Amino acid sequence: MRAHASVLHLDLDAFFAAVEQRDKPSLRGKPVVVGGVGGRGVVSTASYEARVYGVRSAMSTREARSRCPHAAFLSGRFHAYRDASHAVMSLLRSVSPLVEPLSLDEAFVDLERADLPDLEVPTVTAFAEELRGRVTEATRGLTASVGVGTSKFIAKVASDLDKPDGLVVVPPGTEQELLRPMHVSVIPGVGPATVERLRRAGIHTVAELESVDLDELVRLVGKAHGSGLFHLARALDDRPVVAEREAKSVSVEGTYDTDLTDRRLMEALLTRQAGEVAGRLRKHGLSGRTVTIKVRLHDFTTLSRSTTLASPTDSSATVARLARTLLADLDTSGGVRLLGVGVSGLADWVQEDLFGEAEAEEELPAIEIPHHSRRTWAPGMDVVHTDHGRGWVWGSGRGVVTVRFETAESPAGPVRSFAEDDPALSAWVPPPLPGEDPEDPEDPEEPLVEPPTPE
Known part of the structure; x- marks a missing residue:
């Protein structure tokens, strides 16, 4: 375990929804839900204004609409999330060479490699506070919640304690005091199935989990999971911050x-x-x-x-x-x-077919994707009109698309409706990021909007 609180976890607040509110002035301060907008869709991210009504990630869009019918339901814009993420990750790498991104909107930073005079609590607190301000500046208004602790586990827990736009530094030696009153679900990997197994054994809090010996935990949840719970319940986590992960x-x-x-x-x-x-x-x-x-x-x-x-x-x-x-x-x-x-x-090896019946390699087919005259106008997508300029799709249907003309730099703009096949209206294509090949079709960071995989 580290002697100092030198692991920082940064989590951008309600990331997808916050980017939409930043770029759409008419939605600022209002409930926004990003994800699948159809009957079988699911919520990827809900703004804090929508969360007041009980809307949350992985909830069906149908239920989210019933809870908050006046929210703006948007299908998402990957390019905008990618650009904001790129700005944040570049900033983090400028302060420490050891940055471990977990997703587009969160990452660990090893402060032992940052240019700090020392790693005492007042120093890392001031550094983290300044970093949060720099994130807001780099992203043109997004906020981040930050936790700092002696391990990845503690830093991640700390970043969740004062959301949104908060900072919590856990001083060395106080980790178990922080964890003991918390529900066992605070521990990574403890999902609904494990919670239920522990509940049946009378274990609800981290303090109760800490009182269970290793053999009993292995019996309850298995060897690998039991060992992990045993150590994390005691705030024991020595995982390093890894800048480059091996491809999985x-x-x-x-x-x-x-x-x-x-x-x-x-x-x-x-x-x-x-x-x-x-x-x-x-x-x-x-x-x-x-x-x-x-x-x-x-x-x-x-x-x-x-x-x-x-x-x-x-x-x-x-x-x-x-x-x-x-x-x-x-x-x-x-x-x-x-x-x-x-x-x-x-x-790093291939099992040769022992019976000599390996499949013959197929010739890749020639593919021509058919062009459809009817264009798709997804709610929230960026568009541009030859006369009115840039805006975003408010809604569409029955041959009509409605657009609100505004950008992040403008005030809330007017709403206009057009025929879906109006030649003056088209999707707006963002410029490539610095160093990015605009012809490269591969998008390795495509965000997911489906529910997390069940435990």
């Missing part, structure tokens, strides 16, 4: 301007993506056992299916065949806006 998967995905409905076209796209994934595996001398497909439906609901082989492969044909099989189990009749293929369970 290789994936390729594509988002399409018009919803795909042709099953054969989807299979061809998955086959081509499988070929790209397998090519990357071979390039790096890797193989993998688990093949996963990701399918985002027309209403922004995101589905995934996976299957695991007995031994690792780097075969394009094998990955493609499994991807197409997984697609067959999904209902895509309403249209698909994103397809992706990934391989995980990586290894």
